[in-house]
Amino acid sequence: MTYMRDTDPARRPVTLNTLLRMRANREPIAMLTCYDSTFAAVCDAAGAEVLLVGDSLGNVLQGHDTTLPVSLDDMAYHTACVARGLANVGGRAFVIADLPFGSYQESREQAMRSSVKLMTAGAQMVKLEGGAHMADTVRFLVERGVPVCAHLGLTPQSVHQLGGYRAQGVTDEAAAQLLRDADLLDQAGATMMVLEMVPARLAAEVTANTRLITIGIGAGVECSGQVLVLHDVLGLFPGRRPRFVRNFMPGADDVHDALSRYVAAVKDRSFPGPEHCY
Ligand SMILES: Nc1nc(=O)c2c([nH]1)NC[C@@H]1CN(c3ccc(C(=O)N[C@@H](CCC(=O)O)C(=O)O)cc3)CN21
Numbered sequence: 001m002t003y004m005r006d007t008d009p010a011r012r013p014v015t016l017n018t019l020l021r022m023r024a025n026r027e028p029i030a031m032l033t034c035y036d037s038t039f040a041a042v043c044d045a046a047g048a049e050v051l052l053v054g055d056s057l058g059n060v061l062q063g064h065d066t067t068l069p070v071s072l073d074d075m076a077y078h079t080a081c082v083a084r085g086l087a088n089v090g091g092r093a094f095v096i097a098d099l100p101f102g103s104y105q106e107s108r109e110q111a112m113r114s115s116v117k118l119m120t121a122g123a124q125m126v127k128l129e130g131g132a133h134m135a136d137t138v139r140f141l142v143e144r145g146v147p148v149c150a151h152l153g154l155t156p157q158s159v160h161q162l163g164g165y166r167a168q169g170v171t172d173e174a175a176a177q178l179l180r181d182a183d184l185l186d187q188a189g190a191t192m193m194v195l196e197m198v199p200a201r202l203a204a205e206v207t208a209n210t211r212l213i214t215i216g217i218g219a220g221v222e223c224s225g226q227v228l229v230l231h232d233v234l235g236l237f238p239g240r241r242p243r244f245v246r247n248f249m250p251g252a253d254d255v256h257d258a259l260s261r262y263v264a265a266v267k268d269r270s271f272p273g274p275e276h277c278y
């Protein structure tokens with residue numbers, strides 16, 4: 001964290017307390033994925049409170065068709081780039097880094113070791129995918145000073161088990177299971193949770209019935225905040241556009257303006273609309 005004499009609240013660094021206060025005040029949180037220093041400065045200037053160094057970099061930077069091949073070294077490298085970019089401009093955004101596939105599932109000790117790499121590279125929180133079976137790991141990390149963001153619904157690291165990138169928590173049984181998982185992760189000490197491709201009313205239920213700061217991607221407007229992949233916001237997707245994505249470039253003057261429009265649309269809840277939901 002950088003020491004700043006600047007007392008303008010808009011320029012004060014975003015901390016976990018800032019985000020908890022926003023959740024309590026029902027002020028939507030705008031999150032964007034980010035992988036490098038230039039975009040970190042632009043995303044921050046556009047007003048995003050949180051930057052996620054996502055393992056989606058496997059798709060959008062590396063050209064893989066899944067996130068599975070992304071290494072812990074890749075994640076640490078891009079986390080350092082983002083943190084440096086923010087520091088260079090006195091940025092205020094909170095940085096979260098994804099623990100990549102295979103870097104945390106073996107044991108809580110392995111998860112801690114991997115988290116230390118990402119936190120020393122400049123992350124302020126780590127994100128991991130999975131439900132009840134990750135609760136012990138979450139508690140182990142949180143007790144040792146690592147804030148944790150959980151991730152339920154479509155968990156791309158399990159794409160081969162899920163059988164594709166499709167909506168989750170759709171049946172009554174799957175919805176009940178997701179609610180139980182969310183509750184266990186909340187009790188284990190996770191502060192935040194990404195909900196990806198789940199019915200809007202299920203995400204609203206998680207938000208209402210847990211203390212978690214919920215961040216939706218294809219999960220409706222009732223979450224505490226929203227996240228999209230940076231490239232998707234800028235209309236840069238080579239394949240078919242997923243339903244939950246909105247391209248903010250049409251009508252925008254430049255990249256900064258498009259990102260500012262995304263942040264504004266999250267804040268006034270005009271994004272996501274029903275057409276982006278399941
Ligand atoms: N650029 C990018 N954006 C993402 O949101 C993203 C990544 N990459 N990489 C990691 C995962 C993969 N994700 C994906 C990938 C594809 C669909 C998709 O094709 N969805 C379609 C089909 C749904 C279906 O078959 O039921 C959709 O219309 O939503 C969704 C999420 C989300 N994440």
Ligand SMILES: CC(C)C(=O)C(=O)O
Pocket residue numbers: 033052053054055056057098194196217227228229
């Ligand atoms: C889309 C978000 C939630 C993510 O996990 C990523 O970018 O890797």
Ligand SMILES: [Mg+2]
Pocket residue numbers: 054055056067098156
């Ligand atoms: Mg991810």
